[in-house]
Each structure stands twice: as structure tokens, then as C-alpha cells.
Amino acid sequence: MTVNINCDMGESFSLYEMGNDEGIMPFITEANIACGFHGSDPNHMSRTVRLAKRHGVNVGAHFSLPDLAGFGRREMKIEREEMANIIIYQVGALKGFLEAESIELTHLKPHGALYGMAARQEHIAHAICDAGDVFRVPIFGLSGTLHEEIYTARGLEFVPEFFADLDYDDGGKLLITREHKDVDAREAGRRALRAVKDGIVVSTGGKEVAVNARTVCIHSDTPNVLDIAESVKTALSDYMAAK
Numbered sequence: 026m027t028v029n030i031n032c033d034m035g036e037s038f039s040l041y042e043m044g045n046d047e048g049i050m051p052f053i054t055e056a057n058i059a060c061g062f063h064g065s066d067p068n069h070m071s072r073t074v075r076l077a078k079r080h081g082v083n084v085g086a087h088f089s090l091p092d093l094a095g096f097g098r099r100e101m102k103i104e105r106e107e108m109a110n111i112i113i114y115q116v117g118a119l120k121g122f123l124e125a126e127s128i129e130l131t132h133l134k135p136h137g138a139l140y141g142m143a144a145r146q147e148h149i150a151h152a153i154c155d156a157g158d159v160f161r162v163p164i165f166g167l168s169g170t171l172h173e174e175i176y177t178a179r180g181l182e183f184v185p186e187f188f189a190d191l192d193y194d195d196g197g198k199l200l201i202t203r204e205h206k207d208v209d210a211r212e213a214g215r216r217a218l219r220a221v222k223d224g225i226v227v228s229t230g231g232k233e234v235a236v237n238a239r240t241v242c243i244h245s246d247t248p249n250v251l252d253i254a255e256s257v258k259t260a261l262s263d264y265m266a267a268k
Contacts, residue, residue: 028221028238028261030254031055031165031186033087033136034245035073036064036096044245046073050080052254055240057087057134057165060115063097067118074122084123085132085165088115088156090139097137098203108152113159120160132184133157134165141201144170154179167199168237187220187238189213189257190247195230205247214256217241218264 035058036043043064050056056077059065065073077084089097091111103111116133123130135143135153143150143166150171157164157176166172168185176183190208192200220226220238228234241261243253 028265029054029240030243030257030261031057031085031134031240032243032245032250032254033057033059033134035059035069035087036245037069038064038066038093045251046076046245048251049243049245049254050076050082052251052258053082053243055083055085055132057085057132057136057242058119059136060086060088060119062091062111062115063089063093063095063136067122070119071122071125074119074126074128078126078128083131084119084128085134085162086116086119086130086160087134087136088112088139089136092138096203097139098201100138100142103149105148105152105155108149109155112153112156116156116160130160130162132163132165133160137201140167141199144172144199147171147175150175151179154181157181165240165242169197169235184239185237186240186242187217187226187236188242189217189220190243190250190253192229193226193234193236195228195232195234197228197234197236200229205244207249208247208253210249210252210256213243213253214260217257218260221261222264 030053032053034046163182163184
């Protein structure tokens, strides 16, 4: 049994710096690199790809709604074909930088509001699959939602992930916030361990909710992300070593 740690990153653009990507890299196994529509630009995409290569970290495309001003965290009404084309466009841009460094694209992951939309809107989940059919790599998503149902029905590999630095409601829905605030790093490590070990997370209402985790996500724009990354990695590494 292996559990990876992934991070949404490479989100700086122009003169605006987002997150400490270099500091995070030693703690993760998978980098979800922004593709220009919610964050990043050609220079930052290239730098983040090279940084991941230097640390031996796998690279996936972190694509979003076309919402740079809102950081991809505002919902939009987009039809299936247009959404698929928007995704293919973004992933294609990242693949160019990957090919320049002779490394492979390892996975896909929707960002922010698009992630939440795909969990409950069939046409959006199918649009992601339409793009997935082009690139034929695993797709990260939330178990027990349309992510799992539709991706697997379409014959694409689904990788369930758990979010160490976000909350879940009583129904198991991920609470996607516009801004990430500090979280208790030790608690994030404990939450990640329980999700992996027992398949449980405690909701904001105090209920035990079932989760499935083959990879644990952290966010580069959480202010104390380095503490969170270290705590999560330590908790999971100690658990795996003891098995």
C-alpha cells in the first residue's frame, strides 16, 4: 500500500507570487501545476516543471475554469464541448513544457470551482473525461461523487484524494473556500492519517464521514503550508514504515 502527497502549485503569475513551491517540493510526490487559467503563466509553468524534475516529483495538470481574476474559485456556466476544449488547451500548454524537459504527464486534476462542479454536474464530469480520453492518464477526484462514478464508467483511472487542509460537511462534501487560512498543522497530519488508515474524517458538524484516500492533497497558498506538508509527510511515513 502506498499513499502519495500531492500539492496544487505553480500558481504564481506575472509579478504576483503564490506559495513557496521550492520549499514544498521535498515533502510531496506529485505536483499539480496550474495551467494558466486560474494561475501561472508560461515562465512560471516552465520554472515549476523544472523544479519538480529536480526533486523527482511527478507532474499533473491542474486545469480550471477561465477565471484568473477569481483564481478559479467562482462557478461559471459552460457547456460540455467548450469545457472539454478549455481543458485540452490548458493541458496541452503544460505538456509542451514537460516535453521540453523530457518528462511525462502523470495525472489530471480539476481546480477549485471546477472540481466542485464536476462532483455534482454530469456534463462537467463528462467534459473532463472527454479531455481525459485525449491524454489517457489518471484523474484525481473525490470518492463517492460523480468524479468516481463517471470517470470509472468512462474507463479512465480514478485516484481518490483526501484534503488535509480543507473541511468536509456532514454529507462528505468538500468545502471549497475562496481563500485558504492557517490550519493546525498537527491536526492536518492526524486527519490525513485517519483518512488513510481508517477511511474517516470528522465533519464540521462533528460527524464521522467515510472518505477514500490514495493521495493526500495540500495547497501551496495555505499560509502555513510548509508546517502542514511536514506534518502530513511525517504522519504517513511513520504509518507506512510500521506496516
